[in-house]
Amino acid sequence: MQCSKCGNPKVIYKREQSGQILCKDCFIESIEKKAIRTIKKEKLLDKGDKVLVALSGGKDSVTTLEILDSFRQRNIIDICAVTVDEGIANYRQDGVDIAIRHAERLGIEHRVVSLKEEYGITLDEIMQRENHKGSCTYCGVFRRTIINKAAREMKATKIATGHNLDDEVQGIMMNYLEGNTDNLTKLGPKSESKAEEFTTKIKPLREIPEREIGLYVVAKELEVHFDSCPYAMQSFRGEVSEAINQLAEKHPTIKYSTLRGYDKIKNILKNELKKDYSHGRCRRCGEPASNELCKACSFLEELGL
Amino acid sequence: MKFTLKYKQINEEREIPDENYSIKDLLDDLELSAQTIVSKQNGELVIEDTVIEDGDEIQLVQIIYGG
Ligand code: SF4
Ligand SMILES: [Zn+2]
Ligand SMILES: [Zn+2]
Numbered sequence: 001m002q003c004s005k006c007g008n009p010k011v012i013y014k015r016e017q018s019g020q021i022l023c024k025d026c027f028i029e030s031i032e033k034k035a036i037r038t039i040k041k042e043k044l045l046d047k048g049d050k051v052l053v054a055l056s057g058g059k060d061s062v063t064t065l066e067i068l069d070s071f072r073q074r075n076i077i078d079i080c081a082v083t084v085d086e087g088i089a090n091y092r093q094d095g096v097d098i099a100i101r102h103a104e105r106l107g108i109e110h111r112v113v114s115l116k117e118e119y120g121i122t123l124d125e126i127m128q129r130e131n132h133k134g135s136c137t138y139c140g141v142f143r144r145t146i147i148n149k150a151a152r153e154m155k156a157t158k159i160a161t162g163h164n165l166d167d168e169v170q171g172i173m174m175n176y177l178e179g180n181t182d183n184l185t186k187l188g189p190k191s192e193s194k195a196e197e198f199t200t201k202i203k204p205l206r207e208i209p210e211r212e213i214g215l216y217v218v219a220k221e222l223e224v225h226f227d228s229c230p231y232a233m234q235s236f237r238g239e240v241s242e243a244i245n246q247l248a249e250k251h252p253t254i255k256y257s258t259l260r261g262y263d264k265i266k267n268i269l270k271n272e273l274k275k276d277y278s279h280g281r282c283r284r285c286g287e288p289a290s291n292e293l294c295k296a297c298s299f300l301e302e303l304g305l
Numbered sequence: 306m307k308f309t310l311k312y313k314q315i316n317e318e319r320e321i322p323d324e325n326y327s328i329k330d331l332l333d334d335l336e337l338s339a340q341t342i343v344s345k346q347n348g349e350l351v352i353e354d355t356v357i358e359d360g361d362e363i364q365l366v367q368i369i370y371g372g
Contacts, residue, residue: 001352211369215343228370
């Protein structure tokens with residue numbers, strides 16, 4: 001067996017969807033090229049951008065940082081990073097430490113923001129409460145709020161997240177299956193919000209399968225936090241993911257075709273289902289909100305904080 | 306005919322049960338999905354079709370976690 005590109009007999013990956021067999025160097029190059037192609041095709045970066053990377057220390061965010069750094073080295077963009085510490089014992093600290101080391105290695109501006117400092121409560125403490133809404137509900141909303149705020153404070157022009165092909169396809173299928181057309185229109189490579197307080201979010205890895213990102217960080221010997229959150233459990237997303245992976249065994253191109261199909265109808269969906277979001281403000285924190293309180297503040301009030 | 310398996314806390318010697326015993330066969334025996342694991346043979350990344358040789362050190366790294 002030898003590399004389909006260079007003939008090197010030391011191969012590390014067989015790409016099911018194309019039949020390609022790759023050596024380490026050609027594999028690494030293929031991932032970086034793929035992300036750069038997405039960035040160019042979807043016009044994710046503009047010269048002079050200051051991109052805030054949402055850096056958890058996991059494989060997806062570290063890969064996002066690594067790929068965007070090649071643009072920084074060529075003086076096309078500037079990069080900064082934010083890490084959210086949700087306060088999850090025996091889990092989060094390792095990721096935070098890894099994020100700090102990557103930021104130091106690259107010499108970029110980096111902030112670690114904890115739920116405790118920001119809201120006076122950790123996710124672990126929320127989970128001690130009775131009648132909580134489930135860890136991931138709070139985690140997602142608080143994380144998003146903290147990242148949006150950090151982007152404004154650090155004067156970032158874009159926020160880059162590590163969403164990969166699997167995440168994106170799960171999102172498409174989940175929202176479709178749930179009939180959640182509102183959220184369905186919000187997916188895609190670049191989210192632009194009407195409210196100017198919300199910084200544009202970009203997903204440079206959305207065409208790369210999760211497995212290939214895992215192999216990429218191991219091949220490049222990038223330090224990442226491989227672990228599962230103690231709160232991760234059977235969720236609808238997990239069930240959808242399992243079903244898609246099962247289909248992908250016999251139909252290796254199915255994730256790509258789902259993404260392509262969505263990309264073709266996305267603009268039609270957006271135009272047809274466009275809603276006039278009221279440009280209200282949260283009465284508690286002043287963040288943009290469609291109701292009297294933003295999501296984060298309505299959770300805080302429920303928690304009596 | 307033996308090899309060393311390293312996976313998470315596991316670090317043990319195992320018998321090679323038959324000729325042409327591949328990493329894929331090992332993953333099946335351990336009931337691990339090839340989709341969530343990458344494998345190294347003597348420190349170098351390899352594909353799952355790789356046949357395990359006498360004295361090999363096989364390291365498995367889980368790259369995908371649920372949740
Ligand atoms: S699995 Fe853990 S880290 Fe992920 S959203 Fe849920 S609580 Fe947060
Ligand atoms: Zn090659
Ligand atoms: Zn608010």
